[in-house]
Amino acid sequence: MKPPPFAYCRPHSLDEALEFLAEHGDEARPLAGGQSLVPMLNHRLARPTVLVDIGAIGDLQRMDRNESGWRIGATVTQRRVERESTEGCDLLRLAMPFIGHRQIRARGTVGGSIAHADPAAELPAVALTLDATMVAAGLDGQREIPAAEFFAGPYMNSLEEGEILSHVTFPTVPPTTRCSFREFARRKGDFAVAGVAATVDFEDGSVTAASLTAFAVGSNPVRLTGAEAAVAGRHLDEAALIDSAEAAAAEIEPWDDIHGSPQYRRQLVAALLRRALQEVAP
Numbered sequence: 026m027k028p029p030p031f032a033y034c035r036p037h038s039l040d041e042a043l044e045f046l047a048e049h050g051d052e053a054r055p056l057a058g059g060q061s062l063v064p065m066l067n068h069r070l071a072r073p074t075v076l077v078d079i080g081a082i083g084d085l086q087r088m089d090r091n092e093s094g095w096r097i098g099a100t101v102t103q104r105r106v107e108r109e110s111t112e113g114c115d116l117l118r119l120a121m122p123f124i125g126h127r128q129i130r131a132r133g134t135v136g137g138s139i140a141h142a143d144p145a146a147e148l149p150a151v152a153l154t155l156d157a158t159m160v161a162a163g164l165d166g167q168r169e170i171p172a173a174e175f176f177a178g179p180y181m182n183s184l185e186e187g188e189i190l191s192h193v194t195f196p197t198v199p200p201t202t203r204c205s206f207r208e209f210a211r212r213k214g215d216f217a218v219a220g221v222a223a224t225v226d227f228e229d230g231s232v233t234a235a236s237l238t239a240f241a242v243g244s245n246p247v248r249l250t251g252a253e254a255a256v257a258g259r260h261l262d263e264a265a266l267i268d269s270a271e272a273a274a275a276e277i278e279p280w281d282d283i284h285g286s287p288q289y290r291r292q293l294v295a296a297l298l299r300r301a302l303q304e305v306a307p
């Protein structure tokens with residue numbers, strides 16, 4: 026199908042883009058890599074009459090490291106993050122190859138994936154696991170939104186009308202922090218049926234901090250706080266692996282769709298978490 030008619034503009038500054046959005050209200054949508062929005066237009070799932078292409082705004086293309094972590098501009102492509110060093114942010118590097126196919130990652134952006142808030146997307150899960158900070162730009166200035174407050178349901182975020190996600194800061198972790206990213210999909214490049222992201226710190230073999238997230242099992246990625254508590258202070262021995270996997274399976278509320286039943290997804294998350302913890306165990 027072809028998209029419904031729309032007007033198109035390609036501003037070169039963030040202020041100009043924000044003014045276009047303010048002028049057209051809910052009729053306008055930012056266009057980033059178009060890898061989700063264009064299919065939605067073609068399927069008439071979205072009908073904006075104005076597309077504000079944010080791809081020519083230089084400031085949104087910056088990717089650099091500061092004292093807080095990696096500051097990644099909204100229109101930095103997923104492929105660029107995959108190819109360039111994000112030292113101190115291994116989870117980001119591990120997750121990137123799971124996003125669709127290389128051609129999609131060459132166009133798809135970090136900000137687009139996070140703003141789109143697909144429940145099965147990898148980047149929102151990474152953002153939640155690392156406690157990333159989203160920075161929203163509006164005509165009145167910028168505001169920071171913690172990842173835990175950003176995702177507001179399937180395909181929904183907490184940006185106000187007229188705001189643009191300008192960049193995301195992914196905190197870096199010490200070299201001793203161990204990371205794992207696991208997902209199950211029917212075919213390589215498909216969206217995950219279920220997935221798990223993990224960062225774990227150890228001292229003398231015992232877990233001192235664990236950040237564990239499941240995704241593709243509900244409206245948004247979800248921190249596995251029960252599983253985190255189950256491994257706290259423990260060596261990742263067989264008993265700890267069983268306890269955390271059971272806690273994870275019990276605390277998620279997976280949906281039911283053609284890809285898997287809630288029970289199947291509980292088992293998947295338990296198995297993926299177990300493998301992730303085995304991978305990071307010293």
Ligand SMILES: Cc1cc2nc3c(=O)[nH]c(=O)nc-3n(C[C@H](O)[C@H](O)[C@H](O)COP(=O)(O)OP(=O)(O)OC[C@H]3O[C@@H](n4cnc5c(N)ncnc54)[C@H](O)[C@@H]3O)c2cc1C
Pocket residue numbers: 054055056057058059060061062063064079099100123124125126129132133134135136137138140141143145146147148184188189190191214215216217
């Ligand atoms: C075949 C296929 C397979 C895919 N597989 C996966 C996968 O396995 N995992 C995965 O995570 N993704 C997958 N994707 C989606 C891909 O990652 C998209 O790139 C991503 O979801 C959206 O990024 P985009 O830059 O293309 O955004 P767009 O499609 O341009 O925009 C998506 C939405 O976000 C809004 N938006 C974009 N940027 C901003 C911003 N800076 N501020 C505010 N709102 C903004 C747009 O208005 C739109 O509503 C797949 C896509 C395809 C076509």
